[in-house]
Amino acid sequence: MPHIFVEYSANLEEHLDVGEVLQSVHGAAASHPSVPLAGLRTRAIKREDYLIANGDSANMFVAVIARLNGDRGQTPLIEVRDLLAEAVRGSLDKVTREQPIAISVEVQPIDAAMRVNENSIRDHYEELQ
Numbered sequence: 001m002p003h004i005f006v007e008y009s010a011n012l013e014e015h016l017d018v019g020e021v022l023q024s025v026h027g028a029a030a031s032h033p034s035v036p037l038a039g040l041r042t043r044a045i046k047r048e049d050y051l052i053a054n055g056d057s058a059n060m061f062v063a064v065i066a067r068l069n070g071d072r073g074q075t076p077l078i079e080v081r082d083l084l085a086e087a088v089r090g091s092l093d094k095v096t097r098e099q100p101i102a103i104s105v106e107v108q109p110i111d112a113a114m115r116v117n118e119n120s121i122r123d124h125y126e127e128l129q
Helices: 010-014 018-030 074-098
Strands: 003-009 041-047 060-069 101-110
Touching (some): 010 041, 018 060, 060 074
Parallel strands (some): 003 041
């Protein structure tokens, strides 16, 4: 049940298609063997109000936060983190060279005992079973 949040400053939309960033991040996570596609949820969160560094309105940010079941162990979580970081860097490469932008990627383990997880997606797609 990986949950990935791609939080970004609204001014980023002037420079690229955020949907493409989302696709890249989602695909990167799905490429890891410990991430079940049927449980993967990736969404973008646009922030209209923000301050970055010196407050210059040209500054942008992207923060990728992935929450995954901690039972996987630390090594797979680090591998997923690295895949996500590579994907977001690739998506933002041109913007990074041309604009002031802060990028962060974080993986947060979820304690399985602290969640309830229900999912009927596999019931509706044969390829996900």
